[in-house]
Amino acid sequence: MNPAIRLNNIVKTYIRGRQKVEVLHGLSLEIGQGEFISIMGPSGSGKTSLLNLIAGLDTPTSGELAVAGERIDKLSSARRAAWRARNIGFVFQFYNLLPVLSAGRNVEVPLLLTRLTAAQRRERVAAALQLVGLADRSEHKPGELSGGQQQRVAIARALVADPSIFVCDEPTGDLDRESAEGILQLLQMLNRDQGKTIIMVTHDPLAANHATRQIYLDKGLLVITAARAA
Amino acid sequence: MKYLGLVWAGLWRKKVRTILTMLSVVVAFLLFGLLQGINLGMDHVFQSLNVDRLYVQSRISMSDGLPLSYLKQIRSVPGVRAVTHWSYFGGFYQNVQNNLPVFAIDASTQFAVYPKIKIPNDQVAAMRRTRTGAIVSAEIAARYGWKIGDKIPLQTSIWTMKDGSDTYPVDIVGIMDIAAYNAGSFPAFYINYEYLDEARAFGNGSVLYYIVSIDDPRRGSAISAAIDALFANSSNETTTQTEQVFAQSQIKQVGDINLIANSIVGAALFTLLFLTGNTMMQSVRERIPELAVLKTLGFSDRKVLALILLEAVFLCVFAGLIGLGLARMAFLMMGSLFGALSPPALVMETGLGIAILLAVVSGLPPAWRSTRINIVDALAGR
Numbered sequence: 001m002n003p004a005i006r007l008n009n010i011v012k013t014y015i016r017g018r019q020k021v022e023v024l025h026g027l028s029l030e031i032g033q034g035e036f037i038s039i040m041g042p043s044g045s046g047k048t049s050l051l052n053l054i055a056g057l058d059t060p061t062s063g064e065l066a067v068a069g070e071r072i073d074k075l076s077s078a079r080r081a082a083w084r085a086r087n088i089g090f091v092f093q094f095y096n097l098l099p100v101l102s103a104g105r106n107v108e109v110p111l112l113l114t115r116l117t118a119a120q121r122r123e124r125v126a127a128a129l130q131l132v133g134l135a136d137r138s139e140h141k142p143g144e145l146s147g148g149q150q151q152r153v154a155i156a157r158a159l160v161a162d163p164s165i166f167v168c169d170e171p172t173g174d175l176d177r178e179s180a181e182g183i184l185q186l187l188q189m190l191n192r193d194q195g196k197t198i199i200m201v202t203h204d205p206l207a208a209n210h211a212t213r214q215i216y217l218d219k220g221l222l223v224i225t226a227a228r229a230a
Numbered sequence: 231m232k233y234l235g236l237v238w239a240g241l242w243r244k245k246v247r248t249i250l251t252m253l254s255v256v257v258a259f260l261l262f263g264l265l266q267g268i269n270l271g272m273d274h275v276f277q278s279l280n281v282d283r284l285y286v287q288s289r290i291s292m293s294d295g296l297p298l299s300y301l302k303q304i305r306s307v308p309g310v311r312a313v314t315h316w317s318y319f320g321g322f323y324q325n326v327q328n329n330l331p332v333f334a335i336d337a338s339t340q341f342a343v344y345p346k347i348k349i350p351n352d353q354v355a356a357m358r359r360t361r362t363g364a365i366v367s368a369e370i371a372a373r374y375g376w377k378i379g380d381k382i383p384l385q386t387s388i389w390t391m392k393d394g395s396d397t398y399p400v401d402i403v404g405i406m407d408i409a410a411y412n413a414g415s416f417p418a419f420y421i422n423y424e425y426l427d428e429a430r431a432f433g434n435g436s437v438l439y440y441i442v443s444i445d446d447p448r449r450g451s452a453i454s455a456a457i458d459a460l461f462a463n464s465s466n467e468t469t470t471q472t473e474q475v476f477a478q479s480q481i482k483q484v485g486d487i488n489l490i491a492n493s494i495v496g497a498a499l500f501t502l503l504f505l506t507g508n509t510m511m512q513s514v515r516e517r518i519p520e521l522a523v524l525k526t527l528g529f530s531d532r533k534v535l536a537l538i539l540l541e542a543v544f545l546c547v548f549a550g551l552i553g554l555g556l557a558r559m560a561f562l563m564m565g566s567l568f569g570a571l572s573p574p575a576l577v578m579e580t581g582l583g584i585a586i587l588l589a590v591v592s593g594l595p596p597a598w599r600s601t602r603i604n605i606v607d608a609l610a611g612r
Contacts (some may be wrong), residue, residue, distance in 0.1 A: 123231075
């Protein structure tokens with residue numbers, strides 16, 4: 001499997017007040033194209049920091065970070081924003097939908113950064129909502145949808161621009177078991193049928209079991225990596 | 231255009247706050263439209279006034295008046311075509327609320343100096359031969375239901391008669407059309423000067439001012455100087471001005487309208503700057519997680535800045551246009567009060583420019599702040 005993401009000796013330090021806090025201590029990792037990775041570990045272990053780096057939301061203090069051969073740690077803020085728009089689909093624990101926009105409009109937001117026409121955007125939005133099973137909820141505002149439905153809208157927003165990598169930060173953390181299972185199956189389907197690379201941070205071992213490989217972090221270090229039996 | 235939905239939704243995130251802010255902008259621009267409209271409208275009227283008529287008044291104060299004996303001397307100045315005089319009567323009908331623009335005039339010269347007053351010759355002749363005669367504008371006649379032949383007990387707040395009465399009975403002998411002379415401010419009720427002067431207990435032999443018609447408007451300054459030179463170092467020195475300058479100086483007596491209008495508008499817009507700036511700042515503060523999501527999805531700092539600025543532009547320009555539109559409507563509805571005044575296109579264009587400037591100045595600090603949002607911290611709720 002070709003490595004889609006390569007992290008080499010990554011160190012990440014935050015400055016909190018007058019203190020420097022190192023959260024990742026020389027972490028190296030390769031993630032293959034089309035893998036479904038779950039990242040687990042206790043609070044403060046550096047899971048979200050690692051995810052933010054892979055997604056291009058943050059830059060490492062030192063080390064090398066390449067995605068599809070491109071050194072994203074070297075990109076300027078504006079170029080990283082454009083890179084994210086092209087390559088990354090985001091799914092958050094609390095959905096992070098824009099409350100003033102309808103479900104359809106929320107899904108359309110990433111497409112506003114493309115050169116698609118309004119008709120093409122409408123078509124893509126309808127297809128994405130269809131895929132997540134919410135074709136009939138396009139006009140509903142997030143406040144009018146359940147947690148599971150909101151997360152499905154968030155997944156539709158993540159996939160509408162056809163990115164190759166999905167980063168999911170506790171995507172089932174705010175959902176009941178039944179809704180969580182639905183979301184995880186949706187992510188599995190995207191991985192299996194569309195070949196998307198999925199990196200999911202979770203505290204939930206049941207959720208982590210849906211991944212093809214599990215990574216455990218503790219105190220900023222990679223401690224275990226295990227592949228799930230097919 | 232594709233970002234319009236995003237901008238519009240952001241603007242209406244808090245409907246009540248947006249509506250209240252918009253109302254403030256509407257009122258400020260309504261005020262701007264009205265005051266600047268009056269200002270520029272007045273300038274327009276002044277410019278349309280005649281420059282071949284000169285006004286001769288007392289150098290000390292307009293209310294001091296001038297001797298009637300000046301008439302012959304002024305008439306003798308080369309370049310003078312005709313001279314007439316007006317004396318303010320301070321008239322009212324039945325009670326002081328029914329204030330009337332009554333002037334005592336010389337009927338034999340009035341219509342030579344103001345040839346665009348429309349009145350039949352026989353009515354002018356009737357005025358000249360009837361000591362108690364009066365000519366009123368068609369608008370005043372219609373307002374009080376007066377017609378030729380009616381006898382009116384005209385009262386004055388100034389000129390008590392020698393017998394102690396303040397009522398001057400007058401006979402309406404003519405009805406005139408004064409539309410050509412800015413009907414809103416032109417004297418619209420004439421009585422004979424001789425009648426007033428013979429009857430009044432004081433001020434006899436004086437007039438308020440002379441109006442001089444000249445042959446060549448280009449010689450207005452020279453003729454003015456010649457008239458004033460005639461009475462230099464006398465006990466009643468004169469100041470002679472064109473009708474345009476005279477009208478402006480009359481308005482100046484009320485106050486510097488321009489300065490007052492600009493001060494009020496300036497204060498309103500300055501206050502508005504803080505109000506809209508605060509609204510936008512608050513709106514951005516509340517939306518930091520949402521703006522962080524936009525940046526996460528790939529919106530650059532510049533795009534987020536543009537979105538916030540566009541919101542401010544929408545808020546100010548949309549509401550500003552409503553305010554300016556209302557000002558225009560107000561002028562149309564009050565057309566009879568303001569006469570020829572209306573907010574010129576320049577006021578609308580300037581107003582639009584100010585609305586855009588207001589939006590940029592008030593929207594820039596919150597827009598700039600939005601670019602400083604750290605995605606990781608904002609998403610973590612820090």
